[in-house]
Amino acid sequence: MTDQRVIEVKRVAKSFNKHTALQNVSFSVQAGEIFGFLGPSGSGKTTTIKLLTGQLAQTSGHAFVLGKPVEQINESIYEQVGIVTDNSGVYEKLTVYQNMAVLAKILGVDRQRVDHLLKRVGLMEHKKKLAHQLSKGMTQRLILARALLHKPRVLFLDEPTSGLDPSTAEAVHELLMEIKDSGTAIFLTTHNMEEATKLCDHVALLNEGVIVEHGVPKEVCLKYNKTRQYRVQLVTGAEKVLLHSDEASKQIHEWMSQDQLLTIHSCEPTLETVFLEVTGRKLV
Numbered sequence: 490m491t492d493q494r495v496i497e498v499k500r501v502a503k504s505f506n507k508h509t510a511l512q513n514v515s516f517s518v519q520a521g522e523i524f525g526f527l528g529p530s531g532s533g534k535t536t537t538i539k540l541l542t543g544q545l546a547q548t549s550g551h552a553f554v555l556g557k558p559v560e561q562i563n564e565s566i567y568e569q570v571g572i573v574t575d576n577s578g579v580y581e582k583l584t585v586y587q588n589m590a591v592l593a594k595i596l597g598v599d600r601q602r603v604d605h606l607l608k609r610v611g612l613m614e615h616k617k618k619l620a621h622q623l624s625k626g627m628t629q630r631l632i633l634a635r636a637l638l639h640k641p642r643v644l645f646l647d648e649p650t651s652g653l654d655p656s657t658a659e660a661v662h663e664l665l666m667e668i669k670d671s672g673t674a675i676f677l678t679t680h681n682m683e684e685a686t687k688l689c690d691h692v693a694l695l696n697e698g699v700i701v702e703h704g705v706p707k708e709v710c711l712k713y714n715k716t717r718q719y720r721v722q723l724v725t726g727a728e729k730v731l732l733h734s735d736e737a738s739k740q741i742h743e744w745m746s747q748d749q750l751l752t753i754h755s756c757e758p759t760l761e762t763v764f765l766e767v768t769g770r771k772l773v
């Protein structure tokens with residue numbers, strides 16, 4: 490893969506008075522990649538987004554977005570960046586459609602794209618509703634649709650699916666995959682490990698402001714797969730967990746040849762259990 494780093498963070502630290510929120514954080518995100526920043530509440534995820542979008546200054550280290558040092562970020566970069574956080578204010582007294590149309594006009598984006606995005610986030614049938622009448626999930630989807638109007642090269646998402654029902658979360662996931670495939674780099678924070686495993690090309694696990702593990706989700710999980718177990722279900726209904734061994738392999742072979750095996754799964758750890766093993770803490 491050619492190197493197309495659109496976000497680069499080098500040994501960044503951030504302190505608020507005496508409290509250290511981030512320590513020696515380094516990572517990079519490529520074009521067309523979803524990068525997940527995972528950590529429990531208070532671990533420094535939002536602080537990182539704020540640093541990378543010019544809303545906060547780091548205490549030390551260097552960070553670049555689209556090649557530009559973050560301390561030099563000004564309004565011109567927002568033409569290429571989309572940000573979805575809790576404070577992405579919508580105009581409460583305007584309708585869903587007007588919220589989109591006002592911004593589309595400023596950005597010089599045509600109405601077709603407004604319609605396309607409203608459909609994609611499932612808000613077309615609510616387009617005449619006033620923003621203050623929307624549920625939390627609808628508001629989140631409106632903020633996401635607005636952030637995508639100008640086809641940003643980089644998208645920052647703070648907990649994109651928290652509070653969404655499973656089918657809406659799934660629709661948002663599909664949209665994010667489509668945006669990634671079009672070459673946008675997506676930086677998202679989450680404490681939902683399943684979401685991260687499914688969506689992210691790379692993840693970094695953050696604990697108390699420190700990246701404690703990082704990599705491709707499946708590879709991170711396999712690295713901690715020390716016991717190598719298999720869960721099997723037999724046609725009799727019996728369920729068994731077998732440790733990787735010659736004996737287990739013979740047994741599985743026997744069940745297979747006797748057509749006794751209904752299901753078989755390897756039991757590698759999830760990102761959740763990796764986090765617990767590395768930090769001794771739960772994610773949520």
Ligand SMILES: Nc1ncnc2c1ncn2[C@@H]1O[C@H](COP(=O)(O)OP(=O)(O)OP(=O)(O)O)[C@@H](O)[C@H]1O
Nearest residue numbers: 505508509510528529530531532533534535536537
């Ligand atoms: N403006 C601020 N002043 C002082 N401390 C702050 C400020 N912003 C964040 N912090 C502290 O920095 C730490 C990291 O906060 P941050 O909001 O980045 O966490 P988070 O991982 O996004 O948490 P959550 O998942 O709950 O949103 C916390 O201890 C928080 O109290």
